[in-house]
Amino acid sequence: MIAVRHLVKSYGRVEAVRDLSFDVRPGVVTGFLGPNGAGKSTALRLMLGLDRGGGTTTFGDRPYHRIARPLRVVGAVLDAAAFHPTRTARNHLRLLAASAAVDDARVDDVLDLVGLADAADRRPGGFSLGMGQRLALAAALLGDPEYLILDEPANGLDPEGIQWLRHLLEHLAAQGRCVLVSSHLLAEMALLAHDLVVIGQGRLIDAGTVDDFVGRFTRRVAVVRSPQAGLLAAVLHQAGAGPVGQEPDGSLLVVDGDLPTIGDLAARHGIALHELSVRTPSLEEAFLEATASSGQYRAGAWA
Amino acid sequence: MGVSGAVAVGGAGGAVRDAVRMEVRRLTTVRSTAVLLAIALLLGPLLCLLFALLLPVRSMSGDDTATVLTVGGDVAPLSVVGALLGVLGAVTVSHDYRYGLVRSVLAAVPRRGALMAARLTVLGVLAAGTATLVSVLGAVLCALSGRRPLLDTATLRVMAFQMVVVAGWAWLGAGLGWLLRHAGGVVAVLLVLPLAVEPVLILASQFGPAAFLAPVVQWLPFASARHALGRQLATADGTVGALPAVGAFAAATALVVGLAWLRVRRADA
Numbered sequence: 001m002i003a004v005r006h007l008v009k010s011y012g013r014v015e016a017v018r019d020l021s022f023d024v025r026p027g028v029v030t031g032f033l034g035p036n037g038a039g040k041s042t043a044l045r046l047m048l049g050l051d052r053g054g055g056t057t058t059f060g061d062r063p064y065h066r067i068a069r070p071l072r073v074v075g076a077v078l079d080a081a082a083f084h085p086t087r088t089a090r091n092h093l094r095l096l097a098a099s100a101a102v103d104d105a106r107v108d109d110v111l112d113l114v115g116l117a118d119a120a121d122r123r124p125g126g127f128s129l130g131m132g133q134r135l136a137l138a139a140a141l142l143g144d145p146e147y148l149i150l151d152e153p154a155n156g157l158d159p160e161g162i163q164w165l166r167h168l169l170e171h172l173a174a175q176g177r178c179v180l181v182s183s184h185l186l187a188e189m190a191l192l193a194h195d196l197v198v199i200g201q202g203r204l205i206d207a208g209t210v211d212d213f214v215g216r217f218t219r220r221v222a223v224v225r226s227p228q229a230g231l232l233a234a235v236l237h238q239a240g241a242g243p244v245g246q247e248p249d250g251s252l253l254v255v256d257g258d259l260p261t262i263g264d265l266a267a268r269h270g271i272a273l274h275e276l277s278v279r280t281p282s283l284e285e286a287f288l289e290a291t292a293s294s295g296q297y298r299a300g301a302w303a
Numbered sequence: 304m305g306v307s308g309a310v311a312v313g314g315a316g317g318a319v320r321d322a323v324r325m326e327v328r329r330l331t332t333v334r335s336t337a338v339l340l341a342i343a344l345l346l347g348p349l350l351c352l353l354f355a356l357l358l359p360v361r362s363m364s365g366d367d368t369a370t371v372l373t374v375g376g377d378v379a380p381l382s383v384v385g386a387l388l389g390v391l392g393a394v395t396v397s398h399d400y401r402y403g404l405v406r407s408v409l410a411a412v413p414r415r416g417a418l419m420a421a422r423l424t425v426l427g428v429l430a431a432g433t434a435t436l437v438s439v440l441g442a443v444l445c446a447l448s449g450r451r452p453l454l455d456t457a458t459l460r461v462m463a464f465q466m467v468v469v470a471g472w473a474w475l476g477a478g479l480g481w482l483l484r485h486a487g488g489v490v491a492v493l494l495v496l497p498l499a500v501e502p503v504l505i506l507a508s509q510f511g512p513a514a515f516l517a518p519v520v521q522w523l524p525f526a527s528a529r530h531a532l533g534r535q536l537a538t539a540d541g542t543v544g545a546l547p548a549v550g551a552f553a554a555a556t557a558l559v560v561g562l563a564w565l566r567v568r569r570a571d572a
Contacts, residue, residue: 050406050572065413068317076410082403084333091332099325099411139407264384 001025002029002147002178009039009053009202016042018202019055024180026145028124029173031193031210032182035291039202040182041078044151048076059147059178071100075140077150080132085125089116089135092124093142100143117166128272129156137165147178154185155168164194188281200291210283217289218281222257225250225275232271232275239265251275322412322421328424335394341389343433344440350374350383351441355450363445369461369534371445372438376465377532380525381497384437384465388430392476393489395426400484410570419481420562427470428476434469438462440543457534464549468528471556475524478556481563486554497525524555 001005002024009017020101024030035041047057049064058064067073083092093107111120114134119127124135133156140148148169154162162185169192173179180197183189189196189210196213198205206213228233234246236254241262245253247287254262259276266273330336354371355363369377376382399405399553412418442452452458472493479489501523506554520526521543530548 045572047404048410050409067413069321070413071411074410078406078410081404082407084398084402085331086335091328095325095328095332096407096411099321099408101321101324141342173355182459202496 002047002057002149002180004043004047004057005055006221007043007053007055008058009051016202017046019099020055020199020204022203022204022207024178024198026093026146026176026178027168027173028194029179029181029192030195030197031189031198032199033179033186033189033287034182036289037201038199040199040201041076041151041194042198044076044078044149044180044182046257047149048074050078052072063064064086064237065071069100069143071096071102071145072143073145074147074149075143076085076148077136078151079151080136080155083124083132086123086143088121089124089127089138092135093139096277097142100205102143110141113141113168113267114138125146130158130161132159133157146176148172148180150181153181154183154188162188173289185285186282186284190280198287200293205290212284214286214289216282217286219255220257220281222254222259222262223275223277223279224252224254224257224262224273226252226271226273230272231244231269232266235265235269236262241265250253253279268271304547318412318417319421319424322418323424325408325411326421326425330395332542333398335398336391337392338432339387339394340429342527343384343567344436346387347374347384347437348440348444352444355441355445355452356448358450360430361449361451362525363450363452365455365534367455367456368454368458369532371450372441372458372462373450373465374437374441375463376468377529380529381504382468382528384434385469385528386493387434388426388469389472389493390486390490391429391475392426392473392478393480393486393493394476395422396477396480397484397486397489400413401486406572415567417510417563419560419567423465423477423560426473430470430473430544431466433471434466438465440540460532460536461545464531467549468552469529470562472554473551475559478559478563481567482559497528501525522551524552527551527555 005021007017007020016145020043032040042051045051046053046055046244059067064070064074089111090107093110094104097104097107109122111117115136116131116134117282119131124132127135133153137153140150154165157165166188169179169181181193193210195208196210197207198213206216229252233244233252236242241254241257243255247253259278263273351371351374354375358367359532374383375383377417399408408418409415445452461484476493480486483489504516504523505520505526507513510519527543527548530543531552534546536543536546
């Protein structure tokens with residue numbers, strides 16, 4: 001398990017990370033979410049001792065700086081473009097492998113694993129963002145680590161690459177590894193992550209499973225379509241259901257509406273129903289609700 | 304892939320050994336190293352030969368030999384080989400920051416002191432080896448051209464100090480690289496100090512208003528590097544001998560590296 005305790009980091013008077021604590025369980029992928037400027041990347045760097053701040057992070061029972069040959073224990077992707085542009089992909093990995101006494105044969109293995117075998121002897125200065133991301137991922141996997149910390153690993157990947165990454169991370173987690181992934185791709189995170197850590201303005205907003213998070217920050221909405229929508233709305237209101245809203249197409253939206261109750265009410269009043277369904281709240285809706293007051297950078301209204 | 308067990312090996316010594324392996328690969332897998340070393344190993348011996356051929360007599364004195372085999376290091380304000388290795392030190396460090404490699408490298412070797420020690424060790428060995436090779440190739444070229452160098456004990460000691468001075472240049476470049484994080488800035492400092500600042504101070508110290516500088520200017524870092532390549536270990540006339548001069552240059556280098564260590568230890572990657 002990765003145990004993060006009381007991380008703090010300030011830049012002058014700006015508190016980037018404030019008393020941040022959470023756990024990352026083995027065997028599942030944990031998503032690390034937050035609006036722009038929430039402190040996600042700073043927190044990841046603090047966990048690895050790259051930035052100077054307060055708090056502790058232990059991998060198993062050891063802080064990062066106490067781990068000998070850390071690439072064999074913790075793999076990290078922090079920046080997709082962190083390579084010398086004229087050093088070949090293979091040599092980039094070989095120099096990192098040397099720091100952890102990892103066999104050179106492993107370099108070719110991970111290049112093959114991330115789909116860069118054909119580009120092994122190319123200079124990464126000419127790589128696309130997606131190829132750079134794959135090279136960074138190869139570096140993270142070099143030591144076959146038990147813990148993976150990935151900052152926006154899907155950036156620059158095409159849809160096929162994103163799908164490949166999802167399968168890879170699911171596979172790695174299924175082997176019992178701890179996988180912490182920060183991402184802005186909420187739809188992708190909904191498919192990938194089992195657990196979530198959500199932060200805003202450097203503070204923990206929520207931590208737990210995706211289902212619990214969505215349940216906590218959204219409300220179940222029943223969708224009802226009827227040719228007698230006005231009458232049905234009045235009946236629902238009278239019965240205390242709701243609040244009840246209406247979509248432009250005339251459908252009624254009943255917040256926290258219970259489907260059997262709505263169906264029974266309609267039947268009792270002889271109201272025909274054309275649709276009675278539940279709109280499943282999305283991770284995006286939950287995220288926007290959870291971080292509504294935490295966004296640091298918001299665009300102005302347009303149109 | 305299977306889940307690996309955490310591998311706990313070595314302490315600080317193990318970390319330095321691992322980091323040395325990484326640094327060797329880092330230096331040998333990038334073009335700038337090869338280019339700078341090639342320039343040093345081509346230009347250095349050719350300049351040795353040129354200096355030798357400019358001598359009016361065919362038999363070289365000990366002073367001539369020291370000047371020729373240090374590529375003018377004991378008389379010129381700038382050591383050609385030293386400056387090239389200084390640039391190598393600067394580029395090696397500042398490219399980490401320029402290309403964002405510093406985080407990958409520190410993630411691989413989180414003990415920052417071990418990383419610095421490894422990098423300075425590898426740079427020092429490379430610089431000393433290059434300095435030796437330049438002198439040896441220069442001596443061979445001189446001998447082949449009929450100018451026989453005088454390789455007495457004092458000259459061999461100058462060669463040894465040349466290794467120290469060139470290694471010092473490489474460490475200065477690396478130390479300034481950690482402090483400034485920008486290769487251009489480091490190269491500017493490495494050129495402007497010996498070519499402009501120090502000569503102006505030395506010149507000024509010879510005139511009335513700035514005469515108080517006279518006892519100080521002979522200990523300036525690059526002036527000391529120059530004195531260190533003289534054949535006199537110590538002098539009785541008040542001028543700086545080679546031994547105290549090499550000490551002064553080493554102290555200046557240690558100061559820069561020490562400041563760099565403070566910065567690297569405390570700064571965010």
